[in-house]
Amino acid sequence: MIIELIEKSLKKIEAELEVIFVFNKDLDAKNIKDKELLEKVGFKADDEESALFVELNKLYIGCSEIDLDLIRVASATAVKKIKATNYKSAKFQINSDEKEFAAYIDGLLLGEYKFDKYKSKKDDKKDLTINISCDFDTKKVKKILKERVSVCEGVNRVRDIVNTTPDDFYPSIMANVAIDISKENELECQIFDEDYLYENGMNAMLAVARASRHKPKLIHLTYKPKNPKCKVVLVGKGLTYDSGGLSLKPSEFMVSMKSDKSGGSAVLGIMSILSKLKLDIEVHGIVGAVENMIGGDAYKPDDVLYAKNGTTIEVRNTDAEGRLVLADCLCYAQDEIKDIDYIFDYATLTGACVVGVGEYTSGVMGHNEDLKSKITESAADAGEYATALHFNRYLKKTIKSEIADICNIANTRYGGAITAGHFLDNFIYDENKEKWAHIDIAGPAFVEKAWGYNPHGASGAGVRLTIEFLKSL
Ligand code: BES
Ligand code: ZN
Ligand code: ZN
Numbered sequence: 001m002i003i004e005l006i007e008k009s010l011k012k013i014e015a016e017l018e019v020i021f022v023f024n025k026d027l028d029a030k031n032i033k034d035k036e037l038l039e040k041v042g043f044k045a046d047d048e049e050s051a052l053f054v055e056l057n058k059l060y061i062g063c064s065e066i067d068l069d070l071i072r073v074a075s076a077t078a079v080k081k082i083k084a085t086n087y088k089s090a091k092f093q094i095n096s097d098e099k100e101f102a103a104y105i106d107g108l109l110l111g112e113y114k115f116d117k118y119k120s121k122k123d124d125k126k127d128l129t130i131n132i133s134c135d136f137d138t139k140k141v142k143k144i145l146k147e148r149v150s151v152c153e154g155v156n157r158v159r160d161i162v163n164t165t166p167d168d169f170y171p172s173i174m175a176n177v178a179i180d181i182s183k184e185n186e187l188e189c190q191i192f193d194e195d196y197l198y199e200n201g202m203n204a205m206l207a208v209a210r211a212s213r214h215k216p217k218l219i220h221l222t223y224k225p226k227n228p229k230c231k232v233v234l235v236g237k238g239l240t241y242d243s244g245g246l247s248l249k250p251s252e253f254m255v256s257m258k259s260d261k262s263g264g265s266a267v268l269g270i271m272s273i274l275s276k277l278k279l280d281i282e283v284h285g286i287v288g289a290v291e292n293m294i295g296g297d298a299y300k301p302d303d304v305l306y307a308k309n310g311t312t313i314e315v316r317n318t319d320a321e322g323r324l325v326l327a328d329c330l331c332y333a334q335d336e337i338k339d340i341d342y343i344f345d346y347a348t349l350t351g352a353c354v355v356g357v358g359e360y361t362s363g364v365m366g367h368n369e370d371l372k373s374k375i376t377e378s379a380a381d382a383g384e385y386a387t388a389l390h391f392n393r394y395l396k397k398t399i400k401s402e403i404a405d406i407c408n409i410a411n412t413r414y415g416g417a418i419t420a421g422h423f424l425d426n427f428i429y430d431e432n433k434e435k436w437a438h439i440d441i442a443g444p445a446f447v448e449k450a451w452g453y454n455p456h457g458a459s460g461a462g463v464r465l466t467i468e469f470l471k472s473l
Helices: 036-039 068-083 098-111 139-164 173-185 194-199 203-210 257-271 321-338 351-357 369-382 395-396 416-425 432-436 465-472
Strands: 002-006 016-021 049-055 060-061 089-094 128-132 188-192 217-221 231-242 282-292 304-306 312-314 342-347 361-365 385-387 435-442
Touching: 002 098, 016 068, 036 049, 049 395, 060 068, 068 089, 068 098, 089 098, 098 128, 098 139, 098 173, 128 217, 139 257, 139 465, 173 188, 173 217, 173 231, 173 282, 173 416, 194 203, 203 217, 203 304, 203 321, 217 257, 231 257, 231 321, 257 282, 257 342, 257 432, 257 465, 282 321, 321 342, 342 432, 351 361, 351 369, 351 416, 361 369, 361 416, 369 385, 369 435, 395 416, 416 435, 435 465
Parallel strands: 002 128, 016 060, 016 089, 089 128, 231 282, 231 342, 342 435, 361 385
Antiparallel strands: 049 060, 188 217, 217 282, 304 312, 361 435
């Protein structure tokens, strides 16, 4: 899709189709055009509602409220509707503020996304051109357009990665993607393989990886602008497949576990956006890329693992593998990077988080209340749903082990998202406790039914949230 800003009145812009967004509150206004026609077709200006009048070459799109996320939904509805027709160009007017403008653009770019890698017949329709007439500060608006294109391309890239099947996307492929991103964006890139993990005591990550024919990769990308004002570290769970290991998942729960690389993929996506936005923050992206499989060489419930920081972990369930990979990756991050201002981890870590807060919302954990609030606010601004989940000293005790320092699962059925967060806390060094946030994206990262401007499958959760947070620093 090509989006062009045109400094002309809408009438003077040439396009095959005119798109008109109607907010519910405006429906009864006297000056609304085609009122009778709209009434006749029962148009109520609800969200995701559209009315196409082919004879007039007009497409009406409903929006229940002036709310940024509903605007994104409305413009996604428009692009989907247009793509279902043979119109090649469309135009519309935006007379609102910068935030609303950005929301329209996000909706178009995220709503247009389609994953057809495995379809034998691809959507071969010609590219659509959208001409936007806007009557405010063009220079500013052009900058916003550029930014939103970079961000949404990053999100769509993450969606592509996550949707790609495990036989086509395994740790070394993830490392190759990281190399590509580093070349495109002039980032430093380090890829470490098994030998490095052995030499550096990253035995928890190695144990998870052991039964797979695909060797694990530790990825470290660095974006280092001149005179950065702070240093942020992002660590992602990159389970390219999670079969559960010997604690094998039931088959219905195994389907969709190609999405267990969503945290690591989000980190790669974020790293692919930073230089385009010219953010003056040093950002490190670290991904533990591993496949959790079964076999004679598999790690087992009853094993005790020695993590990078010396903590011993009693394995009681090999399906709680993400926290083991993250444990070593978090240690690696803190051992290698000093004077960190923020350290976030992203992971499809627990089904419990999905049960607790629903499939559209991420759970944000950590010790710093202000930081958690800042993250959930950034999420809301960006169009993601995230909510804080609070630690407590009783849940903290549930991962105690009789024979090792901690267990990789809790001794209670309840509060699984938070007990997983407490587990990770064992790998956050004292100086970083207040700087750390754990973001469980198990719900929104991959949803099997389309929602708003998110299609079936991967959503790119975590990317827009983080870019918004970084912009706010
Ligand atoms: N990758 C899963 C978590 C998950 C579940 C992500 C559903 C997305 C959707 C994780 O590795 C896992 O299996 N966690 C277990 C932990 C349990 C064994 C304590 C879970 O949530 O059941
Ligand atoms: Zn698992
Ligand atoms: Zn997992």
